Amino acid sequence: MSTVTESVDVNVPIGTAYNQWTQFEDFPKFMDGVESISQTGPTHTHWVTKIGGQTREFDAEITEQHPDERVAWRSTSGDTKHAGVVTFHRLADNETRVTIQLDWEPEGLVEKVGSAVGVDSHQVKADAKRFKEFIESRGTETGAWRGDVSRPGA
Template identity: 60%
Template sequence: MSSLTATVDVEVPVRTAYNQWTQFESFPRFMEGVETVEQLDDRHTHWRIHVGPSIREFDATITEQHPDERVAWKSDSGPEHAGVITFHRLDANHTRVTAQMEVDPEGFAENVADKLGVLEHRVKGDLKRFKQYIEERPHETGAWRGDIPRPDA
């Protein structure tokens, strides 16, 4: 299992950055390799991604979500991974977005890509593209302001 962390500062209020991140179906617009994300309900998503020549589909569960603070998830099927995106207000118009992920690559190609730092590079690139995506808009494309508490341990 590999740990990845990436951070980007965006020139939008924390509410705007968070609201846009909750629009999972927009992820293919700024996440490399993500073909589709379908939000099944408040807690569940279905993903179709490509990693090199491989196509992967998997389901993920949102395990915790708090408006303007964090969105955490874990995979239910497919490549094993989990993570959290946190949102930190820097000032009225600037937000720090941090991605922390644990990924267990599947197969030879994905393990080689992980060892070469390709996965970490991809996550950093996704955050840079998110910055460009959200800063080019006059406002977010939608929002989900619901709260999902952390499961009892």
């Protein structure tokens, strides 16, 4: 399993950063390699990605979500095994630290070598920077879903 962690400070209030992150269908606007995301239910999404010329499709489930604090997910089907969490930390009234942690299972030689040399880390860092540019240039979120989701037994 490969783990990537990246943080970015965005110059918007915590609610704005969090609300934007819940708008999964907007991810292709700032995530390189994400072709599309469809919200198939309150806690379920379908992803289509194209990275390194390889297209993958998978379903993911939100396993934990607490407004202005965190969103966690895991893949549930398809050919990509991954899980992640994004946390939001208030630094000031108009400044928020967004921390992304992604755990994934590289498949095949190309992905394993790419992970070993840090290509995945570079990708997450670039996506975090594009998220910062996206939300700061707008100044407001494109929408919001502030539902609370807890893991069973949590």
